[in-house]
Amino acid sequence: MRASYILKLIEKNERIDGRRLDEFRPISIEKDIIEKAEGSARVKLGKTDVIAGIKMEIETPFPDTPNEGVLKTNAEFAPIAHPEFVPGPPSEDATELARVVDRGIRESKSIDLEKLCLVEGEKVWGIFIDIHIINHDGNLIDASALASLAALTTAKIPKYEDGKIVRGEYVGKLPLLHMPINITVYKILGKYVLDLNREEEDVADAWLSIAVREDGYVCSMQKGGNKGLSLKNVDDMIDLAAQKSKELRKLL
Amino acid sequence: MAKIKDIELIKDGKRLDGREPLELREIEMKVGIIPNANGSAMVRFGKTMAVAAVYGPRLLLPKHLQESDRAIVQCRYNMAPFSSDERVKPGPSRREIEISKVVRQAVEPVLFLENYPKTTIDIFIEIIQADGSTRVASVNAASLALADAGVPMRDLVVALSGGKIDGTLILDLNGIEDNNSEADMPLAFTPNKKEITLLQMDGELKPEEIKRLMKEMFKAGEEIYKMQVKALKDRYSV
Amino acid sequence: MMRENGVREIAYPGQILGKKKDFLPGNGTFEDEGNIISKHLGILVRSGNYISVIPLSGVYVPRPGDHVIGIVTAVEKVGWVVDINSPWEAFLSLSEGVDEFIDLKRVLLNKYYDEGDVIYTQILSAKRGDIQLTMKGPAFKKLREGVLVKITPSKVPRLIGKEGSMINLIKEKTKTVIRVGQNGIVWISGEKVDKAIMAIKRIDEKSHIYGLTEEITRMLSD
Numbered sequence: 001m002r003a004s005y006i007l008k009l010i011e012k013n014e015r016i017d018g019r020r021l022d023e024f025r026p027i028s029i030e031k032d033i034i035e036k037a038e039g040s041a042r043v044k045l046g047k048t049d050v051i052a053g054i055k056m057e058i059e060t061p062f063p064d065t066p067n068e069g070v071l072k073t074n075a076e077f078a079p080i081a082h083p084e085f086v087p088g089p090p091s092e093d094a095t096e097l098a099r100v101v102d103r104g105i106r107e108s109k110s111i112d113l114e115k116l117c118l119v120e121g122e123k124v125w126g127i128f129i130d131i132h133i134i135n136h137d138g139n140l141i142d143a144s145a146l147a148s149l150a151a152l153t154t155a156k157i158p159k160y161e162d163g164k165i166v167r168g169e170y171v172g173k174l175p176l177l178h179m180p181i182n183i184t185v186y187k188i189l190g191k192y193v194l195d196l197n198r199e200e201e202d203v204a205d206a207w208l209s210i211a212v213r214e215d216g217y218v219c220s221m222q223k224g225g226n227k228g229l230s231l232k233n234v235d236d237m238i239d240l241a242a243q244k245s246k247e248l249r250k251l252l
Numbered sequence: 253m254a255k256i257k258d259i260e261l262i263k264d265g266k267r268l269d270g271r272e273p274l275e276l277r278e279i280e281m282k283v284g285i286i287p288n289a290n291g292s293a294m295v296r297f298g299k300t301m302a303v304a305a306v307y308g309p310r311l312l313l314p315k316h317l318q319e320s321d322r323a324i325v326q327c328r329y330n331m332a333p334f335s336s337d338e339r340v341k342p343g344p345s346r347r348e349i350e351i352s353k354v355v356r357q358a359v360e361p362v363l364f365l366e367n368y369p370k371t372t373i374d375i376f377i378e379i380i381q382a383d384g385s386t387r388v389a390s391v392n393a394a395s396l397a398l399a400d401a402g403v404p405m406r407d408l409v410v411a412l413s414g415g416k417i418d419g420t421l422i423l424d425l426n427g428i429e430d431n432n433s434e435a436d437m438p439l440a441f442t443p444n445k446k447e448i449t450l451l452q453m454d455g456e457l458k459p460e461e462i463k464r465l466m467k468e469m470f471k472a473g474e475e476i477y478k479m480q481v482k483a484l485k486d487r488y489s490v
Numbered sequence: 491m492m493r494e495n496g497v498r499e500i501a502y503p504g505q506i507l508g509k510k511k512d513f514l515p516g517n518g519t520f521e522d523e524g525n526i527i528s529k530h531l532g533i534l535v536r537s538g539n540y541i542s543v544i545p546l547s548g549v550y551v552p553r554p555g556d557h558v559i560g561i562v563t564a565v566e567k568v569g570w571v572v573d574i575n576s577p578w579e580a581f582l583s584l585s586e587g588v589d590e591f592i593d594l595k596r597v598l599l600n601k602y603y604d605e606g607d608v609i610y611t612q613i614l615s616a617k618r619g620d621i622q623l624t625m626k627g628p629a630f631k632k633l634r635e636g637v638l639v640k641i642t643p644s645k646v647p648r649l650i651g652k653e654g655s656m657i658n659l660i661k662e663k664t665k666t667v668i669r670v671g672q673n674g675i676v677w678i679s680g681e682k683v684d685k686a687i688m689a690i691k692r693i694d695e696k697s698h699i700y701g702l703t704e705e706i707t708r709m710l711s712d
Contacts, residue, residue, distance in 0.1 A: 064255045064256065064257075065255060090346075090349075092349055092350075092352070092353045093353075095346045095349045095350055095353075096349075096350050096353055098346070099346060099347070099350050103454045106454075107454045107455050107456065108456070109456075208451065213456075216458065216459070217456045217457065217458060218453065218456075218457050218458070218459060218462060219454070219455065219456055220453060220454050221437070221451060221452060221453035221462075222354075222451075222452050222453075223354075223357075223448065223449075223450060223451035223452065224357065225357070226357055226360045226361055227361055227447075228361050228441070228442065228445075228447025228448055228449045229447065229448045229451070230446065230447060230448065231446060231448065231466060231467075231470070233448075234448060234451065234462075234466065235459075235463055238459045238462060239459065242459060290547070290548075290549070291547065308549075308577065309549055309577045310549070310577050311577055311578065311579070320618060320619075321618065362503075362504075364520075364529065367551065368549075368551075368577060368619075369618045369619040370578065370618070370619035371577040371578070371619070399502065399503050399530075399531045400531065400547060401547060401548070402530060402531070402532075402545045402546065402547035402548025402549070402642075402644070403548070404503070404518075404529035404530060404545075404548075405503035405504065405529060405530075406503070406504060406520070406522075406527070406529070407503060407504030407527075408502070408503055408504050442504070443504065444504050444506070444527075481502050481505075484500075484502045484531050485500050485502070487531075488497065488500050488531075488546060488698045489497060
């Protein structure tokens with residue numbers, strides 16, 4: 001019943017909380033909230049609440065990139081966040097979210113991985129982005145990507161002395177080259193809607209999550225949902241995401 | 253497969269394997285290759301080989317997974333340990349879990365799920381050899397296997413990959429191109445209504461490059477469609 | 491009718507078969523934007539203005555009134571669970587299975603039908619995956635002895651043939667009694683059971699070719 005009410009509103013270009021179709025909920029970004037992490041941020045999109053923490057560890061580089069640091073992104077749909085989240089290994093959705101957020105950051109070449117080499121071929125910095133969902137009220141991908149990027153802007157490289165990491169002492173900020181913003185565009189009843197809450201997500205036909213760099217390049221795309229999109233839908237959604245990403249980028 | 257520094261992927265307008273930028277690899281499709289399954293198919297793009305089997309619609313347990321008014325679709329994409337340059341550890345990796353999801357969503361929209369309440373349609377895909385574009389080979393194989401299983405479908409689903417190497421837009425990336433490309437974009441769509449059911453991209457592309465590349469992919473997709481139809485009809489030749 | 495290499499015309503899912511304004515959509519097809527489209531990989535049949543597609547594979551979907559052959563898999567307090575070769579389990583209730591009055595305190599239900607029993611039965615209702623059977627009617631009974639063979643449910647009409655011509659041919663030539671369930675389960679009993687099974691399996695494999703009747707006749711005359 002709730003679903004049909006939401007659909008009736010969308011038909012009239014309205015939403016339950018009075019927002020426009022392309023309007024985000026109130027966004028709050030708090031940076032550097034976890035002292036023990038090398039970087040951190042908490043992002044709220046309405047009631048959706050996500051914390052991203054950055055930990056840096058010493059890792060061996062990949063054999064084909066011996067002088068580059070490694071980036072790993074993980075997401076935890078913590079059971080505290082929603083009655084449907086159960087303890088256990090990451091679900092299909094959690095796995096997808098981590099990989100999509102990772103793609104946006106990695107493919108946009110936001111982190112200068114070459115500056116993270118300690119001993120070529122042997123020791124490099126590993127950047128671990130861990131996304132922790134605190135409360136799930138929809139649009140987790142955008143919230144997580146924003147939190148991850150915000151956390152990266154606060155990230156500092158720890159001191160490395162005599163083969164040991166000296167936690168609490170830093171040698172400088174993590175070199176960030178770009179600011180990719182992820183916007184997920186949903187399609188409901190043929191219209192494009194942004195920042196869906198949990199209830200609205202249940203009635204969406206399909207979505208396209210797009211990471212756009214500040215120079216307009218698209219660095220990652222992921223289609224989801226169990227209905228199709230037309231070629232025109234995809235074109236429109238990319239344009240909308242590119243345009244909206246500029247707004248969100250200003251907040252960082 | 254590894255990234256190779258300073259590799260020249262296009263020389264004199266030809267790719268490393270001799271192809272033109274928009275040329276597809278040799279494609280082979282065979283339907284009905286696993287007698288035990290309700291439906292099955294093998295699809296090969298060059299060295300990449302995917303085998304799909306469909307079991308179902310069949311009883312779904314545990315009961316709480318059942319949908320009272322339709323079938324659910326479960327999909328598992330798995331790489332055989334010997335399929336790649338480096339041995340792939342058995343067990344689902346995060347990549348395989350994500351691909352299982354996108355492949356499932358690539359074919360779900362065409363199925364008449366409401367005909368089979370409380371059941372499951374299981375799609376299993378094994379990558380026998382991986383040389384780039386395995387997920388789109390899988391979607392083609394799944395489409396054929398579902399048709400072979402007699403599951404009612406609105407349309408077949410056609411899939412291929414596209415991308416950019418050394419500034420040139422290309423189709424059907426092989427392994428070395430996949431790992432060293434500037435962009436990689438797998439796509440699946442329904443031939444009749446041209447509805448996109450799978451779309452991913454990683455790399456760096458301008459929006460107008462994406463649009464241009466997708467148009468080429470839709471064109472090439474028509475060739476793949478003809479091959480699917482032929483493979484289905486060949487299943488029942490004399 | 492087009493004969494391409496002795497194979498009947500095959501339609502594939504999504505194939506546009508004709509326009510709604512010229513034809514009528516039959517089984518195995520659906521309508522979309524004025525077109526009649528095939529839902530299946532199957533045999534294309536044009537009969538008058540109707541276009542239908544007979545699937546060449548697929549599971550059995552029970553329809554009320556269907557005669558089917560099932561195997562009892564469990565005896566419960568108020569009826570029996572029956573496997574009817576379909577994605578759903580079927581249930582034969584006490585009242586539909588037995589005519590007489592039963593004192594449940596003194597009689598065990600397996601006196602009537604026990605686990606493993608093969609029954610020739612009818613679909614009473616099939617709503618949303620809840621399949622109910624009935625044994626009411628003179629044709630329905632336990633099938634004793636004999637052998638069971640499974641074929642693709644959509645090929646049952648081909649096995650039976652026009653007015654029973656194909657199945658009767660097999661029965662005569664192999665001196666067997668055969669019951670064909672619409673769910674693709676076939677029960678055979680009699681003299682040349684093996685020969686009958688061969689013929690039935692051949693029909694299952696080759697329902698898409700022309701000249702099948704001649705081929706089966708030749709096969710049975712050896």
